Amino acid sequence: MPVLDVDALLDDRSTEIVVCCGAGGVGKTTTSAALALRAAERGRKVVVLTIDPARRLAQAMGIEHLDNTPRPVLSVDAGAGGSLDAMMLDMKRTFDEVVESQASPEKARQILDNPFYVALSSSFAGTQEYMAMEKLGQLHRQALADGSHDLIVVDTPPSRSALDFLDAPERLSSFLDGRFIRLLLAPARGPARLMTAGFSVVTNALTKVLGAQVLRDMQTFVAAFDTLFGGFRQRAEQTFALLQADGTAFVVIAAPEPDALREAAYFVDRLTDDDMPLAGLVVNRASPSARTELSAEEAITAADRLRSGDSSSLTAGLLRLHADRVRVIEREQHLRERFAAAHPHVPTAVVPAMASDVHDLDGLRAIGESLSRQE
Amino acid sequence: MTARAERLDDWPGVRLHVVTGKGGTGKSTVAASLALALATSGRRVLLCEVEGRQGIARMFDVDPLPYEERRIAKGAPDATGRAGQVHALHIDPESALMEYLAMYYKLGRAGKALDRFGVIDFATTIAPGVRDVLLTGKVYEAVQRPRGGRQAGQITYDAVVLDAPPTGRICQFLGVNSELAGLAKVGPIKTQADKVMELLRSPRTAVHLVTILEEMPVQETSDGIAELRAAGLPVGGVVVNLVRPQALSPSALASVRDDTVDPTGITSELSRARVDVDAGLVESLVAEARDHAVRRQLEDEQRELVAAEGVPTYELPRLPGGIDPGALVELAGLLRHQGLA
Numbered sequence: 001m002p003v004l005d006v007d008a009l010l011d012d013r014s015t016e017i018v019v020c021c022g023a024g025g026v027g028k029t030t031t032s033a034a035l036a037l038r039a040a041e042r043g044r045k046v047v048v049l050t051i052d053p054a055r056r057l058a059q060a061m062g063i064e065h066l067d068n069t070p071r072p073v074l075s076v077d078a079g080a081g082g083s084l085d086a087m088m089l090d091m092k093r094t095f096d097e098v099v100e101s102q103a104s105p106e107k108a109r110q111i112l113d114n115p116f117y118v119a120l121s122s123s124f125a126g127t128q129e130y131m132a133m134e135k136l137g138q139l140h141r142q143a144l145a146d147g148s149h150d151l152i153v154v155d156t157p158p159s160r161s162a163l164d165f166l167d168a169p170e171r172l173s174s175f176l177d178g179r180f181i182r183l184l185l186a187p188a189r190g191p192a193r194l195m196t197a198g199f200s201v202v203t204n205a206l207t208k209v210l211g212a213q214v215l216r217d218m219q220t221f222v223a224a225f226d227t228l229f230g231g232f233r234q235r236a237e238q239t240f241a242l243l244q245a246d247g248t249a250f251v252v253i254a255a256p257e258p259d260a261l262r263e264a265a266y267f268v269d270r271l272t273d274d275d276m277p278l279a280g281l282v283v284n285r286a287s288p289s290a291r292t293e294l295s296a297e298e299a300i301t302a303a304d305r306l307r308s309g310d311s312s313s314l315t316a317g318l319l320r321l322h323a324d325r326v327r328v329i330e331r332e333q334h335l336r337e338r339f340a341a342a343h344p345h346v347p348t349a350v351v352p353a354m355a356s357d358v359h360d361l362d363g364l365r366a367i368g369e370s371l372s373r374q375e
Numbered sequence: 376m377t378a379r380a381e382r383l384d385d386w387p388g389v390r391l392h393v394v395t396g397k398g399g400t401g402k403s404t405v406a407a408s409l410a411l412a413l414a415t416s417g418r419r420v421l422l423c424e425v426e427g428r429q430g431i432a433r434m435f436d437v438d439p440l441p442y443e444e445r446r447i448a449k450g451a452p453d454a455t456g457r458a459g460q461v462h463a464l465h466i467d468p469e470s471a472l473m474e475y476l477a478m479y480y481k482l483g484r485a486g487k488a489l490d491r492f493g494v495i496d497f498a499t500t501i502a503p504g505v506r507d508v509l510l511t512g513k514v515y516e517a518v519q520r521p522r523g524g525r526q527a528g529q530i531t532y533d534a535v536v537l538d539a540p541p542t543g544r545i546c547q548f549l550g551v552n553s554e555l556a557g558l559a560k561v562g563p564i565k566t567q568a569d570k571v572m573e574l575l576r577s578p579r580t581a582v583h584l585v586t587i588l589e590e591m592p593v594q595e596t597s598d599g600i601a602e603l604r605a606a607g608l609p610v611g612g613v614v615v616n617l618v619r620p621q622a623l624s625p626s627a628l629a630s631v632r633d634d635t636v637d638p639t640g641i642t643s644e645l646s647r648a649r650v651d652v653d654a655g656l657v658e659s660l661v662a663e664a665r666d667h668a669v670r671r672q673l674e675d676e677q678r679e680l681v682a683a684e685g686v687p688t689y690e691l692p693r694l695p696g697g698i699d700p701g702a703l704v705e706l707a708g709l710l711r712h713q714g715l716a
Binding site: 023025054119158257288291298301302305306316317318320321327328331355356357 | 622645659663670693696
């Protein structure tokens with residue numbers, strides 16, 4: 001199994017964007033922050049875009065207050081000439097910013113006040129993914145323009161599936177494209193005429209389901225949004241193209257658990273299909289290996305022999321702990337080997353589980369060290 | 376063991392068990408185990424999932440489930456050996472909407488064809504809240520189904536277990552029926568929404584939270600409990616999952632931490648147990664125990680935080696071999712023993 005050389009990836013000046021993907025609950029945000037910090041302390045001018053950092057980590061990085069702009073992270077070692085800015089994504093504000101940049105002030109106001117827009121911009125499944133991409137695009141354009149950063153590290157939203165990051169923006173785009181909205185709200189024309197009878201029954205049904213007010217709000221929204229539709233799709237396409245470019249690297253994050261590795265496998269396959277640059281896989285929270293070769297079976301048998309003597313035997317306890325440790329490690333190894341067998345060329349780095357949660361820069365540094373210290 | 380009256384569980388009268396938890400805490404495993412545990416003494420339990428993951432099929436090692444109630448496992452046997460049945464239902468919002476349109480608007484085939492225009496996709500993903508209304512509506516229907524069912528062949532269930540969205544989303548999901556902002560103010564959906572809220576806020580529902588003994592999940596559990604209470608939703612218990620083996624007694628732990636372990640004592644015990652004791656073995660075992668002791672301290676701190684919530688707490692071990700149908704039966708037994716079912 002090839003090893004992922006994290007330092008080589010971060011030191012390479014041609015790497016401009018690192019995107020961290022994977023299932024929820026595997027430590028994506030922490031890993032993104034750790035990679036960003038390490039890159040900064042190795043001389044890169046980094047900005048990290050996080051989605052939902054833990055409260056204490058956010059505090060440590062100075063990003064607990066959402067203002068949708070990168071802020072410098074203090075206590076970063078700037079000895080190698082690097083720097084680290086960080087921000088938390090505010091998806092609603094990002095959406096508002098795009099609307100404001102594309103529409104006249106009056107139209108923008110109309111849209112931003114529209115109840116349908118308010119709901120869409122804050123709770124639509126897919127908005128967060130779309131806005132993460134949009135923000136990445138903005139940060140990249142800015143970096144090119146003023147040289148403020150030479151590396152952008154992107155955390156991705158904790159969605160149901162790792163693939164949502166790639167798929168969700170398309171859903172929002174095609175909705176905002178207006179084709180469907182217009183079809184829904186206007187009398188049927190063209191090929192739709194054939195379906196008119198059934199179609200209007202459905203729209204009537206949906207009116208009853210959604211409520212007349214929602215459809216009225218949508219009509220207002222559509223009217224005001226009119227000229228912005230194409231712009232949204234165009235922006236999404238531009239950012240998507242950025243993800244396929246040479247300067248981008250995807251790092252897939254997983255844990256040695258079946259669900260996380262399954263999501264990672266889907267993602268790896270999808271990146272290959274879409275011709276997107278995969279740098280490698282990071283397996284987080286790996287259990288510590290056993291310190292002695294005694295097998296699990298031997299240990300349990302021995303513990304059972306002791307139990308007949310003294311039920312509170314310390315030694316029996318040590319043996320049981322050891323057996324558990326060995327079994328867990330064997331299972332994790334088996335899962336990782338299964339992944340490697342199906343994806344033999346994916347460079348991998350393994351990070352042992354930390355004893356406690358990471359909630360400050362020192363914790364992030366420890367993860368960075370682990371990432372680079374691969375056998 | 377004599378056959379005697381079944382021991383009472385902690386949740387008599389609860390017919391809908393909602394299981395939530397942070398991602399990675401094993402929420403789906405707990406939901407499945409709870410369903411098995413409840414399905415005793417001939418009872419019939421429905422296990423539902425609503426996030427499209429086909430987690431149920433994977434755990435029970437069957438093909439991906441269609442949108443249809445399907446018997447999936449035998450339940451846990453009671454003291455007399457009598458078991459019940461667990462049925463599974465994979466609820467996807469698209470099918471739920473199609474069923475709704477067919478039922479109320481007689482749409483059927485025409486509705487399917489219109490999916491080409493993205494109508495169904497729109498309603499279930501873009502129109503905010505509609506998705507959750509459809510999902511909770513379907514669960515409500517299964518809980519409130521009258522004896523004999525509404526259609527031929529329908530089963531009525533003694534309990535429903537919902538493998539629900541994670542803690543961060545649970546209040547929004549369960550509360551959607553009370554804030555139909557923009558949704559119909561009259562009509563079948565409004566009437567149903569009121570009834571759904573009534574069920575969710577009644578003692579017939581309990582929302583259990585699954586956690587592991589780590590900072591963020593415990594914090595989210597605490598936040599989740601506060602949010603649920605603020606929304607008037609009934610908090611059930613906390614299930615502490617993936618607990619590591621508690622193989623060392625408090626005094627043993629203390630001696631490991633204080634480094635007052637006696638290596639000669641251990642060596643002689645190992646020999647007595649017929650283990651080949653080489654130079655590093657004792658040292659290694661003690662070092663491993665030390666790692667465990669550090670972890671254990673943090674876990675015990677988190678345990679106290681969970682206990683401070685003042686709700687019934689249950690513990691399930693991490694099974695080193697992973698989750699398969701056999702493991703679910705084992706976990707179900709532990710839940711019954713502790714009184715969650």
